[in-house]
């Protein structure tokens with residue numbers, strides 16, 4: 165049963181020229197990938213993800229951090245994009261100026277076909293050298309863990325943003341620019357608790373955008389948003405996409 169979308173939101177969505185969507189782990193959760201907070205399963209139960217996702221943890225125990233990401237990479241590569249991912253591709257195609265900003269590192273938005281896309285926290289499918297920064301798009305999974313950089317012999321690390329590290333400057337500036345121009349801003353499946361991504365909905369609001377949160381759980385944003393759709397992204401995004409997709413002949417008939 166389709167969720168009831170407020171008519172005010174539908175009116176704004178059909179009229180909006182600039183739309184920005186921020187996604188978090190709640191979108192990937194529907195593809196079976198545990199959220200960052202839930203990423204404490206099995207052997208990793210003893211570790212705090214926020215402790216492992218730091219340069220200090222990597223320097224202290226490169227093998228442990230490498231193995232944690234190797235296991236998450238395997239899980240993410242085995243996952244498939246879900247209805248939310250494909251609905252966001254439809255929204256990108258149906259809205260004049262659309263930008264998807266994701267905190268997720270699993271690459272599912274790209275695999276679903278999103279191209280107006282900023283991966284603010286990087287992508288687990290890529291690695292780079294901890295020392296010289298040279299990128300690696302392939303490495304020997306059976307050899308040393310972490311593998312060594314082909315360029316300088318340093319240790320490879322996942323190309324993700326760890327806590328305490330700055331976000332990629334170009335991506336972050338593009339995110340701020342689009343957010344300041346947005347007529348409509350959606351915060352979808354994120355706890356809106358990690359900075360500076362969590363500041364985007366606030367910047368949108370301050371810049372005059374209509375801010376919508378889609379999350380089954382209350383977050384720091386819920387009471388500040390103009391509209392909080394208390395539902396999963398998969399229940400809402402496909403319904404929104406149908407309001408902006410060009411009607412096919414048979415649907416017009």
Ligand code: BV8
Pocket residue numbers: 187188189190191193194198199200201202217267268269285324325326327328329330331353354355356357358359360361379380381383396397
């Ligand atoms: C930086 C990649 C400075 C790695 C991640 C200002 C104020 C306070 C703190 C700070 C601040 N500025 C910086 C900080 C520190 C820190 C921070 O914000 N800490 C927080 C915890 C207080 N920020 C940083 O360190 C950032 N760096 O600012 O450095 C700097 C500047 C210049 C130069 C040098 C330094 C870097 C932050 C990026 C960290 N990397 N990911 C990895 O993944 O391994 S963050 C990671 O956690 C995720 O990407 C995500 O963004 C975040 C939260 O994860 P989750 O909670 O799992 O996911 P999400 O938030 O998306 O929430 C899940 C939602 O889904 C929930 O709402 C839940 O209800 C919902 N849900 C659950 N199940 C379902 C569901 N929805 C639908 N269906 C379901 N089934």
